[in-house]
Amino acid sequence: MAEQDDAEKSEDPTQRRLEEAHKKGDVAKSQEINTWFVLSGATLVILAFAQGMAGTLAGYFGGMLGNLGAISLSAPDTRGLFVQVILATLAAIGIPFAVLAAAALAGNLIQHRLVWSLDPVTPKLSKISPLAGFKRLFSAQSLVNFVKGLLKLVIVAAVMFLIVWPDRDRLDTLMTLDPADLLTVVQALALKLLAGVIAVMTVVAGLDFAWQHHSWYQRQRMSLREIKDEYKQAEGDPMIRAKLRQVRAERSRKRMMAQVPQATVVITNPTHYAVALRYTTGQNAPVCVAKGVDRIALRIREIAEEHGVPVVENPPLARTLHAAVDVDAEIAPEHYKAVAQIIGYVMQMKARAAWRTNRP
Known part of the structure; x- marks a missing residue:
C-alpha cells in the first residue's frame, strides 16, 4: 500500500504543501553543511585564537601551580578557587566557543529560514513502535545514509593520511620540543589537516545538500486527489459554493x-x-x-x-x-x-x- 501511495504521488507539491511542511519542521537539511561550517569555524579559532587562548591559560595555571604552597584547602577557599578556575577558563575560551556556535547556527540558516515548531519533538507512537523503527532501520534512506557515511569516513581518513604521512618523521620528535615550539608545530599540522578535510567536505556537503533537497522534495509530492482536496479546503467545496451563490441570488432577488x-x-x-x-x-x-x-x-x-x-x-x-x-x-x-x-x-x-x- 505504501508503494502504491508513493506511485500515485506524481504531481509537484503546491506552495501550500511546502509551507505546511516548513511549519511542521520538515525541511531540506544536510548535516554535512553543518559539519562544514563547524570545521570552518574551528579553523578560524585555531588560526586566530589558539595562541592567545593557550597563552592566557598557560599564564593563569602556571601562576597557580607555582604558588601551590600558598593555596588554602579549606572549604570556602576551595570553592572560591574552583569558581576562579572556571571563570578564567571561560574567559579564555568564551570567544572561540561563540565563533563555533555562530558557525553551527549559520550552517542551519543558510539551508532554510528559521523554523519554530514542536512537531519534530512531539511524542508519537510511530517513533516508539518497534515495527516502524525496524522499517526505518532497513529503509532505502537508511542504506543511503550508511553508504554515504562510510564513503565520507574513508575519503576523509585517506586525505588525513596523505597530509600527515609526509610529516611522519617529525611526529617522533614532538615530545622533545619545548611547549611553545610544540604549540606552533601542532597548530600548523592541525591547520593543514583541517584545510584538507574542509576541501573534501566542500564537495561532500554540496552533493549531500543536493541529495537531501531532492529527497525532501520527493517526499512532498502529491497525488491528484490530494491536490483536489487541498483546492476544496482552500476554495471551499464546489457544491457548497454553488449553494451559497444560490442563496445569495435568492436573497438579492427578494430585495x-x-x-x-x-x-x-x-x-x-x-x-x-x-x-x-x-x-x-x-x-x-x-x-x-x-x-x-x-x-x-x-x-x-x-x-x-x-x-x-x-x-x-x-x-x-x-x-x-x-x-x-x-x-x-x-x-x-x-x-x-x-x-x-x-x-x-x-x-x-x-x-x-x-x-x-x-x-x-
Missing part, C-alpha cells in the same frame, strides 16, 4: 422584488423582459430598481399590477435597458430621451386620473 412597488414605471417586452424604473423630482436620472427575464419578468409585472405601478410595453427599450443597466444604477444618458417620453406619458396619465377623481 429586488421588494422595490418594485416603489417603481414609477415597468417597461416590458411584454413577457420576456421587464425593467422597473423609479424617478422622483430632483433625481439626476431614473434608477433601475428591478429587472429580469421570463419567470422573473412575469413576477415583476404581477407585483407592479398588484400595487398599481404602470406597465408599459416597449420591446426594444426593454431589451436595451435590461442589457445596459444594473439594478440600483442610473440609466445611461443615451436612454434619457426614450425613458423620459415614457415617464412623461405615465405622469400625464396619473394627472388625468387624479383630475377625474377630484372632478365634482
Whole structure:
C-alpha cells in the first residue's frame, strides 16, 4: 500500500504543501553543511585564537601551580578557587566557543529560514513502535545514509593520511620540543589537516545538500486527489459554493422584488423582459430598481399590477435597458430621451386620473 501511495504521488507539491511542511519542521537539511561550517569555524579559532587562548591559560595555571604552597584547602577557599578556575577558563575560551556556535547556527540558516515548531519533538507512537523503527532501520534512506557515511569516513581518513604521512618523521620528535615550539608545530599540522578535510567536505556537503533537497522534495509530492482536496479546503467545496451563490441570488432577488412597488414605471417586452424604473423630482436620472427575464419578468409585472405601478410595453427599450443597466444604477444618458417620453406619458396619465377623481 505504501508503494502504491508513493506511485500515485506524481504531481509537484503546491506552495501550500511546502509551507505546511516548513511549519511542521520538515525541511531540506544536510548535516554535512553543518559539519562544514563547524570545521570552518574551528579553523578560524585555531588560526586566530589558539595562541592567545593557550597563552592566557598557560599564564593563569602556571601562576597557580607555582604558588601551590600558598593555596588554602579549606572549604570556602576551595570553592572560591574552583569558581576562579572556571571563570578564567571561560574567559579564555568564551570567544572561540561563540565563533563555533555562530558557525553551527549559520550552517542551519543558510539551508532554510528559521523554523519554530514542536512537531519534530512531539511524542508519537510511530517513533516508539518497534515495527516502524525496524522499517526505518532497513529503509532505502537508511542504506543511503550508511553508504554515504562510510564513503565520507574513508575519503576523509585517506586525505588525513596523505597530509600527515609526509610529516611522519617529525611526529617522533614532538615530545622533545619545548611547549611553545610544540604549540606552533601542532597548530600548523592541525591547520593543514583541517584545510584538507574542509576541501573534501566542500564537495561532500554540496552533493549531500543536493541529495537531501531532492529527497525532501520527493517526499512532498502529491497525488491528484490530494491536490483536489487541498483546492476544496482552500476554495471551499464546489457544491457548497454553488449553494451559497444560490442563496445569495435568492436573497438579492427578494430585495429586488421588494422595490418594485416603489417603481414609477415597468417597461416590458411584454413577457420576456421587464425593467422597473423609479424617478422622483430632483433625481439626476431614473434608477433601475428591478429587472429580469421570463419567470422573473412575469413576477415583476404581477407585483407592479398588484400595487398599481404602470406597465408599459416597449420591446426594444426593454431589451436595451435590461442589457445596459444594473439594478440600483442610473440609466445611461443615451436612454434619457426614450425613458423620459415614457415617464412623461405615465405622469400625464396619473394627472388625468387624479383630475377625474377630484372632478365634482
